[in-house]
Amino acid sequence: MSLVLASASPRRREILGRLGLPFAVEPSALEEETPGGVVEPAVLAQELALAKAQKVAARWPGAIIVAADTLVVDGGDILGKPRDATGGPQARGGRVLEDAAAMLRRLRGREHRVVTGVAVVEPGGHRTAALVSRVFMRPYSEEEIAAYVASGAPLDKAGAYGIQDAFQPAAACHGCYLNVVGLPLCALVELLRPLGLPIPEGLVSQDPTTCPQCRGHNA
Numbered sequence: 001m002s003l004v005l006a007s008a009s010p011r012r013r014e015i016l017g018r019l020g021l022p023f024a025v026e027p028s029a030l031e032e033e034t035p036g037g038v039v040e041p042a043v044l045a046q047e048l049a050l051a052k053a054q055k056v057a058a059r060w061p062g063a064i065i066v067a068a069d070t071l072v073v074d075g076g077d078i079l080g081k082p083r084d085a086t087g088g089p090q091a092r093g094g095r096v097l098e099d100a101a102a103m104l105r106r107l108r109g110r111e112h113r114v115v116t117g118v119a120v121v122e123p124g125g126h127r128t129a130a131l132v133s134r135v136f137m138r139p140y141s142e143e144e145i146a147a148y149v150a151s152g153a154p155l156d157k158a159g160a161y162g163i164q165d166a167f168q169p170a171a172a173c174h175g176c177y178l179n180v181v182g183l184p185l186c187a188l189v190e191l192l193r194p195l196g197l198p199i200p201e202g203l204v205s206q207d208p209t210t211c212p213q214c215r216g217h218n219a
Contacts, residue, residue, distance in 0.1 A: 001122075003197070006056035006067035009156075011164070015183040016066065018213070019192075019199055026060065028052035028067065041073045042130040045117025050128055053121040064195060065121040068183045072103075072159030073113040079103055079159045100149045103160035104169070109139040112159070114180045120191040127194075129187040133175030133208075140169060176208050177217035185213050 005016050008027035016023060030052045046069075053067035072079040082100035117130045148167045154160040161169045163180045176184045186204040193199060205211035208218050 001195075002060065002063040004056060004060050004063045004065050006052045006065050009182055011162070011181050012068060012183045015178055015181065015185055016188075018185060018203070019189075019197075021197060021199070023066075024060075024063075026056045028055045030055055039078070041071050041078055041113070041115040042117065042132065044078070045069045045071050045115045046119065046128040046130050047117070049117040049119035050121070050126060053119040053126065057121045062123055064192075064197075065119075066188065066192075067119045067121075068116055068188075070114065070116040070158050070180075070182045072107075073115055074106060074110075074159075075112075079106075081158055082155050082160050096155060097149050100154045100160040101145050104140070104145045104148070104154070107137045107159060107161070107169075108145075109137060111136045114159075116179045116182060116184055116187075118184060118187050118191060120188070120195075122195060127191045129191055131176050131179040131184040131187050133173060133177070133179045135163065135170050135174075135180055136172040137169055138171035140167075173217050174208075175214075175218070176211070177214040186211060 003021055003023040005013060005023055005025050006028045013025060048069035049067045053065040057065045082096045111134055114133045114135055115130060117128060119126060119128045148154060153162065153165055163170050173180060176186060178185050186206055189199055189204055204213055208214040
C-alpha cells in the first residue's frame, strides 16, 4: 500500500523520511484559511489536516495519506502565514513582507503556542491527532527581523518563522520540537502503527525530554 505525503513542505518531507519508509509527495493545493471569531485551535488544525488528506486521497485511491496543518496561537489569535492587506496568499510583495515583520515583532520576547494537527486517511477510514508546544521567543533586533524577512524564509510559515531556521528566533521550546517544525513524528507514529507499517521501535517517545527527536531542543 502506497504512503503519500499531502504536502509541498520540504520540512515535512524530511521529517516523514525519518521513518525509513518509501513515500510519494502529492501537495493538496488546499487554500488555507485562518478564520476569525472563537475557534479551538486543536480542532481547527485537525480539520484542516484532514481536509488536505482527503483531497489527496481522492487522487490516490487505496493509498495511506498523511497530512498536517500548523497554527501559531498568540493569546486568543491564530496567526497564519504572512498575507497582504486583502488576505491574499503569501508572496514577496511589500505588504506581505510588512505582515511578516509585524508578526515577528508581536511574538518577540514572549511565549506563544504552536498547534499541529495530523491526519492519516486510508481506505478503511481516517484518524487525526493534535499536539501543542509552547515556544518562547528571544528578544531579536529590528535588524535581524529585516534581514530574515528580506530572505523570504518566513513567508511560507505560520507565524512568519521557522524554529529550525538559521535566524534561530526561539529561546526555548517546551513540548514536541518537531511539532513546531510542522510534523510531530510521535503523534504520526501513533496514527500509523495500527496500519501495520514497519516503523522502527524507539524512534520517538511521547515524553519530549527523552524523545530522540526532541532531546536537546527543550529548555
